[in-house]
Amino acid sequence: MGLHSTADAAAIRASIRSGAFGGHTSGMAPGKLQCNLAILPAAHALDFLRFCQRNPKPCPVVGVSETGDPMLPTLGVDIDIRTDVPRYRIFRDGVLTGEVTDIRDLWTDDLVSVALGCSFTFENALVRAGIPVRHIEDGVNVPMFRTNIPLVPAGPFNGHMVVTMRPIPEAMVDKAHGISARFPQAHGAPIATGDPRALGIADLAKPDYGDAVAVKPGEVPVFWACGVTPQNVLRDARLPLCITHSPGHMLISDVAEDAETPIYQS
Amino acid sequence: MGLHSTADAAAIRASIRSGAFGGHTSGMAPGKLQCNLAILPAAHALDFLRFCQRNPKPCPVVGVSETGDPMLPTLGVDIDIRTDVPRYRIFRDGVLTGEVTDIRDLWTDDLVSVALGCSFTFENALVRAGIPVRHIEDGVNVPMFRTNIPLVPAGPFNGHMVVTMRPIPEAMVDKAHGISARFPQAHGAPIATGDPRALGIADLAKPDYGDAVAVKPGEVPVFWACGVTPQNVLRDARLPLCITHSPGHMLISDVAEDAETPIYQS
Structure with missing residues (x-):
């Protein structure tokens, strides 16, 4: 086309x-x-x-x-x-x-x-800054995980946060944090770095949505809030139409x- | 007390x-x-x-x-x-x-x-960074001005932006911009710097609200969006109660x- x-x-x-x-x-x-x-x-x-x-x-x-x-x-x-x-x-x-x-x-x-x-915004900025984004390199979807982080409810809307995970070389984690923090309209800074179990994630190799990516030696899993969160919350609110x-x-x-x-x- | x-x-x-x-x-x-x-x-x-x-x-x-x-x-x-x-x-x-x-x-x-x-937030940050804030030094209210900048309407809410003005030493304008930009929850970066007439402001010595302050030699008037804007917009919407x-x-x-x-x- x-x-x-x-x-x-x-x-x-x-x-x-x-x-x-x-x-x-x-x-x-x-x-x-x-x-x-x-x-x-x-x-x-x-x-x-x-x-x-x-x-x-x-x-x-x-x-x-x-x-x-x-x-x-x-x-x-x-x-x-x-x-x-x-x-x-x-x-x-x-x-x-x-x-x-x-x-x-x-x-x-x-x-x-x-x-x-959406996260495309800060991913573009990470790539421009020379920070590798694994799922883009691999040509797959970003891995997404349900967490134990409660959302703040409003009316029928409630639930737990979904996050994306990107493995970042340890020396670049602060830089990735600073860059994404500049985009509050696109999930902003990471919500957590390191141990996935602190978020209630049992196995990084088994994402709830998207595709698994490798976390290589010297890399740290970094977690950002994800736009699938509102999608799940909307579904669970069982509106007549959404x-x-x-x-x-x-x-x-x-x-x-x-x-x-x-x-x-x- | x-x-x-x-x-x-x-x-x-x-x-x-x-x-x-x-x-x-x-x-x-x-x-x-x-x-x-x-x-x-x-x-x-x-x-x-x-x-x-x-x-x-x-x-x-x-x-x-x-x-x-x-x-x-x-x-x-x-x-x-x-x-x-x-x-x-x-x-x-x-x-x-x-x-x-x-x-x-x-x-x-x-x-x-x-x-x-509200602007208190970024003013505190300016003061901490050693940037003088004239109306605080003078112990008066910040000067506020109606502008010709149209707002984006929604339902009964519409009007023009009100701004605050702070005279900033020319060499510190970029720094003041950068500091306040870090507070999008508090009006963020300035909306204009320099000539007040570009905003439809006739005379900096005659603010529409608050008190006039001096713009001294070597200083530039810097304008930030102001929380009086929604107050005026709410009043003009003539709600039964606000x-x-x-x-x-x-x-x-x-x-x-x-x-x-x-x-x-x-």
Whole structure:
């Protein structure tokens, strides 16, 4: 289909909207903020925003639509959330009922879209700084683990944090911490470093989601809050309807990933 | 009354709750995050949180209560928002109708409290770094100005940004920028430096709020987003009821002002 990863965000979204592209967005539109997505009924939106405010590391809110309006102007030009994400998951009463590439037929006047920062942002910064990111080198998904870290509840939203793990050479751990801390809109600094058992993780070779990667001699496992957290929390809240992106199929915004605030300035 | 500025946050809140202290909170409980306050009906809370998300520099949300619950556990131990702020302003339909030290008789099951970061946080950091802060040196209020910078609207909330101005020695401007940028929960980096006319400010000697301070030779006026912005926006939205803190009479939280996230960990 001729779409290069370096195409600009608008061109990629146009390709997604037309149906020409429907794949993973990792590495696309370099420098642009990519987003996790949660669409839910307005009746639950205040509680969900409270939940995100109380759990900002796994749930950094970068955009919120008007109720019933499918556009997200604060994240870019002509972003229609019904068509501009490559793949969506539909949950009804907490059950995954389908995976689609277009949600125009599901859109109603009472839906609110919430965009959340994602780890692609700080991973790009780590790579630029010469810090190896194992799962990118290996061409697999990042390993993700459920933890024993309780979230701060709000309304029907509650649960435990999911984390990603990246093995970092011991001498580079402080640098990785400092770099990712500069991106609070994308999970920020690691939430833990070292012993996985302190987080209730029994075996790094058996991630709950994604793929296992090797932790080599001289490397330390470093754990970051993960955007799967809100996905699980939304599922467990058993809302009548909730729509998310499919893993890896993110919303590509027009906002620079190193912007101080995630508000598009035309 | 024997209350020292170095008393801990809980002791100061107890003194406020008992009525023993009702003054300005500047410089009190050093190292603790102080907050602007907005209390509004739940029917408008989703729009207000959307407004804050879209205008994070003037409106950095650091805490949101449950609907109808006067406690703010994510900001500290036993914080009762009805009694623990030294002075409140009551607005009805956009009109200031009173200033009180206790809002227990006004509290209803449909109110939501929103706490917002305040400039005390980065000012403390500037002072620690040896950067002079003129209005603190002069013992007056910071000068504040209305600007021509439009806010991003949400529901009934809209308007223009209010900024504070601090004259900074030219050689220290970059350092002041870098320090305040580390506090996104407290207005973050300056929004402008230099010519006030670029912001629609006619005369630095005539602030719209607070007190004028001298800009001396070799100093540059530096402008930060200001917490008066949401106060004006709330007033102009003419909600049936809205309660704010009185200027300078802030909520003192138990959260460290340099915490990565404004969530109290007991």
